[in-house]
Amino acid sequence: SQAEHAALHANYIRLKQAAAAQPGLIAQQELDDAQSKDLSSEAQVDAAKAALAAAQQQAAVAGADNERVSDLNAYTKVTAPLNGVVVWRYADTGALIQAGTSSDVQTLPVVKLSESDLLRLRLPVPEDAVRFIHEGGLVNVRVDAVDRTLVGKVVRFTRDVSVSTRTMETEIDVENKDLSLSPGMYANATLDLERKENVLTVPIQAVMRNQGRAMVMVVDGQNRVESRDVETGIQGSTLVEVKAGLNEGERVITGGQSNYQNGETVKPQMQPIPTSDQDAEQGEQ
Structure with a gap:
C-alpha cells in the first residue's frame, strides 16, 4: 500500500543518512536491503495506480455502454400521451412496426386508446344559434341508452359555418367518472x-310557416276560425314565443x-299546454 x-522509503532514507554521517555504522547489506524494499514498494504503488486508472477507464466505458443500452431500451417502450384504456390493438407481439416518421408514409397506429372518464360530444349547431355559443356554456345531454341526462360544457367551436350544412361544429365535454357511458353512444x-320570463308562448305545432311568414289559426269567442299572421321570437323544444299578433287567453x-277555413265554425276541444319547455319535458316523462 501507499x-x-x-x-x-523513510527507513531507507534514515539508514542512508546515518551511513553517510558515520561510515561503517550501517552495514552495506542492510542498506542495500532497505533500498531494494523501497524500490519494490514504489513499483507496487505505481502498478496499483495504473490498475486503478485502468479500472476507472473500464468503469467509464461500462457506464457509457449502460447509458447507450438504456437509451436503446427506451425505444422499446411506447408511452401514451394520456391515461386511458386500450380498446383496439393493431399489432401483435413480434410484429415488425413501420416507423411513422413521414406524413407520406401510410402507417397504422400500434393501439387505440380511449379516455372514458371524460367524453367529448360533437354537435352541429344551426347558424341562427351560433351567436349564442360561448366557451364554458352549459348543455343538457340526454343519453337514452342509459336513461340519463347529464350536464356538459362547451369547450371548443370552429367559429366557421359550413356552407353545405349551415351549421357550426361545436365540441362539448361530458364527465363520465362512473364510466356508465361508452364512447360511440348517441346523445x-x-x-x-x-x-325569457313572462312572455306569451304557444305550442310549436300551432305555428305554420310559409315563405317567411308565421301564422296561427285562432278560434274566437263565437268558435269561428281566423287565420292570423304573428311575429315569433325565441323557440324552445316545445314552445315558441309570440311577440305580436296574438293576445293572452286566445285559443x-x-x-x-x-x-x-277562415270563418268556419268549429267545436273546440280544450287541451292544457305546458307553461315552459321544462314542464313539457316533465310531462313527456
Missing part, C-alpha cells in the same frame, strides 16, 4: 341559448290546420 511504501343535446288550433 502507507507501507512511505514507511519503507341528444339541449342548448340553453336564450331565456289556437294545434294540429290539422289545413282542414280549417
Whole structure:
C-alpha cells in the first residue's frame, strides 16, 4: 500500500543518512536491503495506480455502454400521451412496426386508446344559434341508452359555418367518472341559448310557416276560425314565443290546420299546454 511504501522509503532514507554521517555504522547489506524494499514498494504503488486508472477507464466505458443500452431500451417502450384504456390493438407481439416518421408514409397506429372518464360530444349547431355559443356554456345531454341526462360544457367551436350544412361544429365535454357511458353512444343535446320570463308562448305545432311568414289559426269567442299572421321570437323544444299578433287567453288550433277555413265554425276541444319547455319535458316523462 501507499502507507507501507512511505514507511519503507523513510527507513531507507534514515539508514542512508546515518551511513553517510558515520561510515561503517550501517552495514552495506542492510542498506542495500532497505533500498531494494523501497524500490519494490514504489513499483507496487505505481502498478496499483495504473490498475486503478485502468479500472476507472473500464468503469467509464461500462457506464457509457449502460447509458447507450438504456437509451436503446427506451425505444422499446411506447408511452401514451394520456391515461386511458386500450380498446383496439393493431399489432401483435413480434410484429415488425413501420416507423411513422413521414406524413407520406401510410402507417397504422400500434393501439387505440380511449379516455372514458371524460367524453367529448360533437354537435352541429344551426347558424341562427351560433351567436349564442360561448366557451364554458352549459348543455343538457340526454343519453337514452342509459336513461340519463347529464350536464356538459362547451369547450371548443370552429367559429366557421359550413356552407353545405349551415351549421357550426361545436365540441362539448361530458364527465363520465362512473364510466356508465361508452364512447360511440348517441346523445341528444339541449342548448340553453336564450331565456325569457313572462312572455306569451304557444305550442310549436300551432305555428305554420310559409315563405317567411308565421301564422296561427285562432278560434274566437263565437268558435269561428281566423287565420292570423304573428311575429315569433325565441323557440324552445316545445314552445315558441309570440311577440305580436296574438293576445293572452286566445285559443289556437294545434294540429290539422289545413282542414280549417277562415270563418268556419268549429267545436273546440280544450287541451292544457305546458307553461315552459321544462314542464313539457316533465310531462313527456
